[in-house]
Amino acid sequence: MASYDAIVLGLGGVGSATLMHVAKRGLRVLGLDRFGIAHDRGSSHGQTRIIRQAYFEHPNYVPLALRSYELWRALEDESDLPLLQQVGLVQIGPPAGEVISGVLRSAAEHDLPVEQLSADEAMRHWPALEVPEDAAAVFESRAGYLRVEACVRAHAAAARSAGAELRTEEAVVGWKVERSGEVTVQTDAGEYRAARLIIAAGAWAPELLADLSIPFEVLRKSVFWYATDLPEFGASELPCFLFELTELDADSRPANQCEFYGFPAIDQLGVKVAEHSGGLVVRDPLRVSRELMPADRARVEAFTTGCLPDLGYRLHAHRVCLYTMSPDRHFIVDRHPQHANVVFAAGLSGHGFKFTPVLGEALADLAIDGTTKLPIEFLGLSRFGRSSS
Numbered sequence: 488m489a490s491y492d493a494i495v496l497g498l499g500g501v502g503s504a505t506l507m508h509v510a511k512r513g514l515r516v517l518g519l520d521r522f523g524i525a526h527d528r529g530s531s532h533g534q535t536r537i538i539r540q541a542y543f544e545h546p547n548y549v550p551l552a553l554r555s556y557e558l559w560r561a562l563e564d565e566s567d568l569p570l571l572q573q574v575g576l577v578q579i580g581p582p583a584g585e586v587i588s589g590v591l592r593s594a595a596e597h598d599l600p601v602e603q604l605s606a607d608e609a610m611r612h613w614p615a616l617e618v619p620e621d622a623a624a625v626f627e628s629r630a631g632y633l634r635v636e637a638c639v640r641a642h643a644a645a646a647r648s649a650g651a652e653l654r655t656e657e658a659v660v661g662w663k664v665e666r667s668g669e670v671t672v673q674t675d676a677g678e679y680r681a682a683r684l685i686i687a688a689g690a691w692a693p694e695l696l697a698d699l700s701i702p703f704e705v706l707r708k709s710v711f712w713y714a715t716d717l718p719e720f721g722a723s724e725l726p727c728f729l730f731e732l733t734e735l736d737a738d739s740r741p742a743n744q745c746e747f748y749g750f751p752a753i754d755q756l757g758v759k760v761a762e763h764s765g766g767l768v769v770r771d772p773l774r775v776s777r778e779l780m781p782a783d784r785a786r787v788e789a790f791t792t793g794c795l796p797d798l799g800y801r802l803h804a805h806r807v808c809l810y811t812m813s814p815d816r817h818f819i820v821d822r823h824p825q826h827a828n829v830v831f832a833a834g835l836s837g838h839g840f841k842f843t844p845v846l847g848e849a850l851a852d853l854a855i856d857g858t859t860k861l862p863i864e865f866l867g868l869s870r871f872g873r874s875s876s
């Protein structure tokens with residue numbers, strides 16, 4: 488049986504980055520994935536991902552975001568590929584809502600530059616946008632987008648250059664820690680042994696980490712691209728955008744908060760738009776429907792009609808992607824409570840891609856040193872009343 492210093496299970500966003508970091512630290516490492524590199528069956532596909540620093544979800548993410556920027560730039564240098572485009576991000580919502588107040592809190596705590604605008608100012612700046620009159624806007628010029636598939640490929644290539652072995656189209660069917668402390672990983676093609684196992688299985692974390700009894704929820708998300716020739720939707724005029732909106736009930740009373748986001752047209756695919764809130768619960772990620780569901784399209788087009796009124800309805804492309812939600816929508820990154828040599832990142836909750844390089848670095852530290860200097864304590868299992876090993 489082939490034996491390694493470490494095995495990385497899953498070579499998507501997190502796993503490809505982790506494989507690179509582990510290999511660069513000089514370990515003999517194997518990476519396994521049931522699909523190919525940069526495939527479209529998990530959570531790391533669909534052209535682009537937003538990257539930002541003034542993190543509305545919690546200020547604790549900011550140092551990790553800043554480290555990720557450094558690591559993305561280093562990966563660009565190494566791969567000689569443009570991966571991160573700082574076209575900016577405008578976030579729009581109720582002044583006291585989660586998004587606007589969260590951005591301002593993170594910006595203030597970490598001294599990050601953000602510009603506050605009224606609804607009218609935002610519409611004058613970006614004629615493509617229609618902003619509700621009671622909404623506020625914040626613009627972060629350092630934000631932008633990552634080319635998601637190119638990022639995964641670049642991490643995988645850098646891992647290979649650093650000596651990692653990659654096996655794709657090979658599904659892991661189980662793993663266990665032997666009495667010796669070594670980990671055995673069983674796949675549909677064979678068995679491997681390693682001193683350490685790093686699990687970065689995305690939507691399959693619930694089954695591969697079932698013994699943690701964390702109630703993850705996998706959600707089906709639809710993404711749409713609309714063709715447009717209007718210059719105000721191009722990347723030189725429109726930044727990435729995110730709207731927090733209040734849905735009204737049948738009696739026109741405020742009901743749910745919902746979030747929609749999108750990207751300027753960066754190529755012939757056009758403007759990408761999607762809903763961050765909502766999503767159907769997925770029981771088996773291998774069998775999720777990838778068909779266009781009219782209800783998803785109707786929600787996105789109700790948003791574009793209201794907030795991007797000149798975009799039109801020339802639907803060019805559609806994709807389905809998966810969010811893996813943790814119970815509190817924050818990532819879970821830790822050592823396994825029973826096995827100190829098994830570490831994992833799970834439940835990235837639909838906002839993890841920008842952090843994949845720093846998560847890879849942290850997982851490599853945890854697997855090799857048992858600890859990391861990166862400030863990830865807030866992402867640990869202890870918040871669910873469980874301690875790591």
Ligand SMILES: Cc1cc2nc3c(=O)[nH]c(=O)nc-3n(C[C@H](O)[C@H](O)[C@H](O)COP(=O)(O)OP(=O)(O)OC[C@H]3O[C@@H](n4cnc5c(N)ncnc54)[C@H](O)[C@@H]3O)c2cc1C
Binds near residue numbers: 533688836838
């Ligand atoms: C539509 C959409 C939009 C998003 N927008 C943003 C955004 O703007 N900004 C942002 O930062 N984040 C965003 N995210 C979230 C981000 O993309 C994810 O958090 C991130 O990509 C998850 O990476 P991952 O490595 O956990 O999962 P994946 O990239 O899916 O990787 C998991 C890998 O594990 C493999 N695997 C699983 N089980 C097995 C097994 N048994 N055997 C072998 N291999 C296995 C899978 O094949 C897969 O390749 C978005 C997500 C979606 C779906």
